[in-house]
Amino acid sequence: MIRRLDLPDAPALAETEAEAAEARLSAPSALRNRDAICAELRRLAPPAGRALEIASGTGEHVIRFAAALPGLDWQPTDPDPARRASIAAWAAGAGLPNLRPPLPLDAARPGWADRHGPVDLVVLVNLLHLISRPEADAALAEVARVLAPGGVFVLYGPFLRDGAATSPGDAAFHASLQAQDPAIGYKDVIDTCAHLVACGLRHVETVAMPANNLLLAFDRPRQK
Secondary structure, three states: OOOOOOOOOOOEEOOOHHHHHOOOEEOHHHHHHHHHHHHHHHHHOOOOEEEEEEOOOOOHHHHHHHHHOOOEEEEEEOOOHHHHHHHHHHHHHHOOOOEOOOEOOOOOOOOOHHHHOOEEEEEEEOOHHHOOHHHHHHHHHHHHHHEEEEEEEEEEEOEEEOOEOOOHHHHHHHHHHHHHOOOOOOEEHHHHHHHHHHOOOEEEEEEEOHHHOEEEEEEOOOOO
16 A cells, blocks of 8 residues: 655655656655664675565665675565656666666565565565554565565664653654554554564564664574
């Protein structure tokens, strides 16, 4: 499902004529957080294999990730045609041999794991608070299904802690999301971890990130 939300840091159209012709979009938040996320991926990701990014957005994350982790073959995805055009434009400019053309994928629709797996790494950035709890549960269940044994899932974004926002900015943003759609908003970190564990993944660690965000790492244990 694609929601058209009024977000404070929504992607902006490219400023130059060349960028506009290539359909590039730019999200200030992606430019702010991608280096911090990339540093954790260098530490947590497998050295080689297939990497799937869900909800790749503008494409500014995946070009950074693919450049930093060249042993992984990166597959960006997004349900929005405009976002996929932006991903393709950024990828064309980056010229990375380990970055595939973007594919359409709605993470909240059950069944996509059968078409896209198995993979060794899944990365999901800043999506769960923009979809409903049933949609988030469905997306995370598919992530658990798509991971190969030994595969790693890295989840980044804002979360509630014990059901509450932990900063005035988070409380205001959570409220603004629910004013637009009462079904969406921040998810609780404990509930999210518990759901993924129930789906067969193992919680590896939780990393405090800038701007009060969290990075959660999980893996699929290898069968003995």
